[in-house]
Structure formats: structure tokens, C-alpha cells
Amino acid sequence: MSVTVRVPAKVNVQLAVGGARPDGFHDLANVFLAVGLYDEVTATPADELTVTCEGPGADQVPLDRTNLAARAALALAARHGIDPAVRLHIAKDIPVAGGMAGGSADAAGALVACDALWGTGASRAELLDICAELGSDVPFSLVGGAALGTGRGERLRPLEVGGVFHWVFAVADGGLSTPAVYREFDRLHENDEVPEPVASQALLDALAKGDVDALAAFLPGSNDLQPAALSLFPQLADTLAAGRAAGALAALVSGSGPTTAFLARDAASAHTVAEGLLAAGVCKAARVAVSPAPGATILP
């Protein structure tokens, strides 16, 4: 018997970053939107814990116990006194080290899959606790939809979304390390008084109404990590410009990057933007997806 769980990627439509905390993390006002690009995690009984991975970028994914999916299985097993003898297979479609929470998705997927396989019966609250221990983005990968993340991004309030948004994601050639991008943010702001991060009511209203023009008007400057990502990966400026030239309503770096995100008016326009990005030669791949997308879901 196996259990397969499908888990979405995310884009941050607002990422307001506060100053560095004593524990090294940053307080955030993090408006997450789940997008319809998915990894699938399959848990199968085995003699010992093993991880396998297939798909684009699979060669950059660790297969030992540092894999976030393995860490999720170990955390659940430890809490319930279970032998974590399981094979975890990751079918990867979320760009690796791309700022779209691919590793976090695999952690949430493994947790839900192992909970079902082992009959642990963990409550939603317990699963969310384990997610928060594993990483700041992991709770959102579990719940999906749209949510405001505060604290280091792990404390979630679900948000209403009143329509479907169409996106294009330009996959960069290479990755960016999330801690390195936060360090660059600190360096760029070393002489500033960084304000408390606050979610924008105009943005929350745009999401609730499903108003694509209001969302597009808000996005420029909404990601406080964008200048840091551009500083470490300057070629992204050309990708952002190419997507705008191809007709995107707005362009931004996704989270810590280097994936870039383009909001389009509708499905046809999204395909035109994707073709324009590929023709300009400014990305490795261009992926079309819609939001919001559901969180971790067990497949029949």
C-alpha cells in the first residue's frame, strides 16, 4: 500500500521584511498565494527510511536525512514512537532552490502521506506544529489557498480569494540560497531603521475581490527581498523587463528568487508572456499556472 500527496508551490504577493531578530530570523508580513505547480510525494512501507527523487532539478535534491521530506517523516515518527521505515518518492515539478517553497512542499507532503500510511491520526494543529519546526514556509504548503504569515511566516491567517489569477513563472538557470538572500537584505539595510512589516489592506482587498488590476498595481515593490535577489543575481532584471515587454501586467521576483513571477490578465495572455520570455532567451523554462491552489491533498 502507498499514499501519494500532491502539494503546491507558492508565490509571495507581499513579502514585507522587518529587521533581523536575535534568533537570526526576520519578522514578516508574508502574503502567500498557492499556485498550481505541484510536487507529489509517495510514501510506501520499506525496510528503512529512503528518499528518491525524479523530475527537473532532481540532481540538486539531497537524498539523505537532510531532505526536508525525510526530516518530516522522522519528526512525525519520533513524536509517535513509530519506526520511520518508509520509502519517500518525490516527483518534482516545483523549481529547486527557486523561491517557490519546493522543499517545504515536500516536507508537508511527506508529513500528510506518512500520517495516512501509519494511521497516526495527528490533528491538524499537531501537523501545523511539526511544519513550523521544519521551516517557515512549511505550514503554508500544508494549508494552501492564500494566507497571511506573520512571525517568521509560520503563523497563518487564511485569506479570502474572490477569483482566479493567471501567472507565468520564469525558471532561472541556477538557484539562490534563502539565507544568503536574507543576509544580503541585512547588508543593504545596515544603515537603515527597518520598519515593522505590515500587510497591505489594499492587497487583501484586491485578493478578496479577485481584482487582477488592483493586484497588478500593488505588486511593484511588494517584495522586500527583490533588491537583495537582484543584487546577487543581476541578470534577473532582464527577465523582469522581458516579461513586462511581452505583456505581463506586473513582474516580480518570487520570494527569495531566482524564479520570477508574471501576472497576466487571462490564460491566453499568460501563454503569450511565456512565449515572449522563451523567445527573449532570458530563462531556462517558462511555466504557466493559476492561483489559488489547494494545499497538501491525498490523491485517490
Ligand SMILES: C[C@](O)(CO)[C@H](O)COP(=O)(O)OP(=O)(O)OC[C@H]1O[C@@H](n2ccc(N)nc2=O)[C@H](O)[C@@H]1O
Ligand atoms: C523567502 C520565503 O520563502 C518567503 O516565503 C521564506 O521566508 C523562507 O522560508 P524557508 O525557506 O522555509 O526558511 P527557513 O528554512 O525557515 O529558514 C532558512 C533561513 O532563512 C532565513 N529566514 C527565513 C525566514 C525568516 N522569516 N527570516 C529569515 O531570516 C534564516 O537565515 C533561516 O536560517
Ligand SMILES: Nc1ncnc2c1ncn2[C@@H]1O[C@H](COP(=O)(O)OP(=O)(O)OP(=O)(O)O)[C@@H](O)[C@H]1O
Ligand atoms: N525535498 C527537497 N526538495 C528540494 N530541495 C531540498 C529538499 N530537501 C532539502 N532541500 C535543500 O534545500 C535547498 C532549497 O530548496 P528549495 O527548493 O526548498 O528552495 P526554495 O524553493 O528557494 O525555498 P523557499 O522558497 O522556501 O525559500 C536545496 O538547495 C536543497 O539543498
